[in-house]
Amino acid sequence: MNRIQKFFTQIKGLLVHRFFQVLLFIILGLFAYGLMFSNVKPERVQVxxxxxxxxxxxxxKTVEDTYKTEQEKEEISKQVADVYSLKKEYAKNKVDLISSIFDSAIEVNKETDPDHKEDEEKEDKKEPVKTDAQKVSILKEKLTDEVNKNIEESVFLALVQADEDELKIAKDSTITAVNNVMSSRIAASDVENAKKKVVEELGYMSINGDMKKASTSLARTAIIQNVFFDKDKTEEQRRKAVESVEPIxxxxxxxxxxxxxxxxxxxxxxxxxxxxLNTESTIYPYIGLLLFIFLTFAAFYYYFYYSISKKDNKYNQLLIFSLVFILSMATMKTVSILADLKNSNLEYIFPGAMAAMLIKILLNDKLAVAMIILLGSYGTIIFNGDTPGNLDFSMGLYIIFGGLTAIIILSRPNFKSKVLVAGLLMSLINMAFVFSLIFIMDSHYTRMEYLYYAAAAIGSGVGSAVLTMGLLPFFEAGFGILSSIKLIELANPNHPLLRRILIEAPGTYHHSVMVANLAESACEAIGSNGLLARVGSYYHDIGKTKRPHFFIENQMNEENPHDRLQPETSRDIIIAHAVDGGEMLRSHKFPKEIVDIAEQHHGTTLLKFFYHKAKKQDESTLEAAYRYPGPRAIMKEVAVIGIADSVEAAVRSMKHPTPEKIEELVSFIIQDRISDGQFDECDITMRELSIVKHSLCESLNGIFHSRIEYPEPDKLEQKVKE
Known part of the structure; x- marks a missing residue:
């Protein structure tokens, strides 16, 4: 174990105690607080x-400018025009008045004209004929003093002198003209024009001159102002206008x-x-930052210590998460300081996706998403342009979007081995996202500035990929992590150990490849690590290279040496391949998971053939002496590889495999291992074993399908002749 692994092993030993667990979170919180302290520190300016x-x-902060708001309200209030209301009832009143005057004149004429009285009334009364002055006096008595005061004497005289027909014609014409003019809006300044208009309308009336003048005079008297300033409505309009003013x-x-x-x-x-200009100091920004950091790390504390069951895995994840967080925050602060010094938008080059890619590859998707959300949240503070209180939400979105994009890209098949390709693809997406932010904010930049933003986005994506590739080996070495990239390297056919198997034990090599195909499909079917199963299968029988000819798959038309050996000797040779394989892999510094597969794929199963052979020779032979030393499978991948190993060898030895025979054989092998307790230390379920069985049967049926039986050469020649 190298020095880095020893160092982190010592730290993991400390994390067993709750005190050091809490202390680690406090250190991370203080580290984040120290980096963001200057970004929330209240600024005092000298002006x-x-x-x-x-x-x-x-x-x-956002504050209302009450002074400018009030100024705006006053200005808007002044711009509201006065509201004038039309009094429609005025037109009706004047029409009724004109009608009453003419009706009264008609009544007077009837009362004073002898021609209108009955014959008996004429003979009995024989009243003298009324003079015009008397008629005018009678007419005035029928009207009010206010009306009489506004009508000229000549009008009264013309009314009493006219006959009934003339009065009716004049009445209709005058009422029509007054109604037409008074129906329109007449302001105080428009009264005289309205009177001229009514005179013009009456100018075409076909009656004598005196009656026309009287009608015109009455019409002019009836025309008055009908539009008046409405104080209530004006105030209401001004109030609405003031209320519509948004606070400045x-x-x-x-x-x-x-x-x-x-x-x-x-x-x-x-x-x-x-x-x-406020000289009083405030502690609220510091309290807010402290509370924000406390809430975020409290959530992570809950996840690490209540959602992760395996302790060793928990401490590994916590240390990796902490290191990636410290590295990312330090990088973020450095980029922020450089951006402020150069007074540019250099922050877009920040490789935020690096953290997501590292956590995604080394740990899991959940923690990768959590990490990028945490960095995006802190990024809104760190990239606030050193303006305390500001939160740069656009930068936070940029970091989160870029990180989530990296996680999605790396989730695609084979992309874990192509981090640089993922970085290039992410660069294009980053560039599109940056431009979307610029266009949404309707910002206007020069062509060079647009090129600068594009270069920064590309630099962020490529930089994230390069840093991820550069840092992965250190994390893998320090924590003994078996990443997908490491597995792909071990799966390279040119690896020295794989070439050794191919050269020294070709039958074992072919067997290992077949087991790898079976185990990978089965593991992926139950949601386990298919790549680990494949690579582990390649090396699970590496121990056979020490004595390759003692294993039947490598005996090419040769005599089986076990036929000449005692069962005890054969047992030791066969069992040794698991132990030898583990030692060989350790000597080549292989990951622990691969070593476990080599040592555990047989578990503590019984070497039945040699046991029964020994039993025939000596009835006192103990079964335990012919079992593999183990240990039993702990990981699901080991359990599946063990089943696939036995199934592949058994099916290959069958003369005419059919789907029914294959299914029966697979079921028997799985059931035999269950009854033998080989899965007691593994968390694989019966449902998952059923899925494994189905997957193995499908794969085996594809490999050992029935083939066409070709005729012998002489029979083939005869058929051709026929």
């Missing part, structure tokens, strides 16, 4: 009224004053509103 600002100042705010991140800009009273007032 003086009517002097240029020494720096560009952005608002750290100084937005978080908004530039209040540019560098070297004169600080006038308006700018000074805004700085005061934003709290930059």
């Amino acid at each position: 003086e009224l009517f002097k240029p600002a020494e720096q560009t100042i952005r608002s750290t 705010r100084i937005l978080q991140g908004q530039i209040i004053v540019e560098e070297n800009q004169l600080v006038d009273r308006d700018v000074y007032r805004q700085l005061e509103l934003a709290g930059f």
Whole structure:
């Protein structure tokens, strides 16, 4: 074990105690707090009224500018025009008045005209004929004093002198003209024009001159203002206009004053509103940051210590997660400082997906997603442009989106072995996402700035992939992790041990490849690591290379040496291949999982052939003496490989395998291992064993399918002649 592994093993030993577990989270929290402290520290600026600002100042919070809001409301209120209401009843009243005057005149004429009285009334009364003055007096008595006051004497005289027909014609014409004019809006300034209009309408009336003048005078008198200022409606309109005014705010991140800009009273007032002129210190940002960090790490503490059951795996995951977090946060802060120094958007080059890719490859998807969400959340604070209180949500989205993209890409088949290809693909997606943010914010940049953003996005994707490839070996060496990339390297046919099997034990090599195909399909069917099963199967019989000819698959038309050996000797040779295989793999520094497969794939099964052979020679032979030393399978992958190993050898020895025979054989082997207790230390379930059986049968039927029986050469020649 190298020094790195020893160091991390010692740390894992400390993490067994709850005190050191809590201490680790406290250290991580303090580390994050220290990096983000300057990004939330309240900023105090030195500005003086009517002097240029020494720096560009952005608002750290969103506040309402009440002064400007009130100014805006006053301006909007002044812009609301006065509301004038039309009094429609005025037109009806004037029409009724004109009608009453003419009706009264008609009545007077009837009462005073002898021609309108009955003959008896004429003979009895024989009243003298009324003069025009008397008729006018009678007419006035029928009207009110207010009406009489507004009508000229000449009008009364014309009314009493006209006959009934003339009065009716004049009445209709006058009422029509007055109604037409009064139906339209007449403001105070428009009254005279309205009177002229009614005169024009009556100019075409076909009656004598005096009656026309009287009608015109009455019509002019009837025309009055019918539109008046409506105070209530005006106030209502102004109130609605004022309520529609949105409060004017100084937005978080908004530039209040540019560098070297004169600080006038308006700018000074805004700085005061934003709290930059407040000399009192506040601890709320520090408390907020502390609470935020506490909540995030409390969630991770709960996950690590209540959701992960295997202790050794738990401590491994915790240490890897902590190291990747520290590395990513340090990189993030460094990029942030460089971006501030150069006053550019260098933050888009941050390789945020590196953390997601490392956690995805080394641990699992859940922790990878959790890590990238955590980094995205902290990124909104660290990349706030050193403006305390600001949160750069666009940068947080960029980090989260890039990390999730990396996780999805690496979830595709064979992409774990092509991290650089995944990084290139992620670069294109990052670039598209950056441009989507720019276009959504409707930002306007030069062509060079667009190229800069594209280069930063590409650099982020490629940088994440390169860093992932560079850091993976250190994590694998330090924690003894068997990653997918490492497995693919071990599966290379040019590996020295695989070439040794191929050269020294070709039959074993072919057998191992067949077992690998069977085990991989079965493991993937139950959700286990198919790649581990394949690679483990390649090396599970590496121990046979020490004595290859003592194993039947390597005996090419040779005499079986076991026929000349005692059962005890044959037993020792056969059993030794599992032990020898483990030692050989350890000497070549193979991962523990591969070593376990070599040692455990036979478990403690019985060498039945040699046991029964020995039993015939000596009845006192103990069964335990002819069992493999074990240990039994602990991982599901080992259990599946053990079944596939026995099944492949048994089916290959069958003369005419059929689907029915294969299924019966597989069922027998699995049931035999269950009854022998070979799965007692493994968490494989009966349902999963049923799935394994189905998968093995399908694979074996594809391999050992029935073939066409070709005729012998002489029979074939005879058939051709026929």
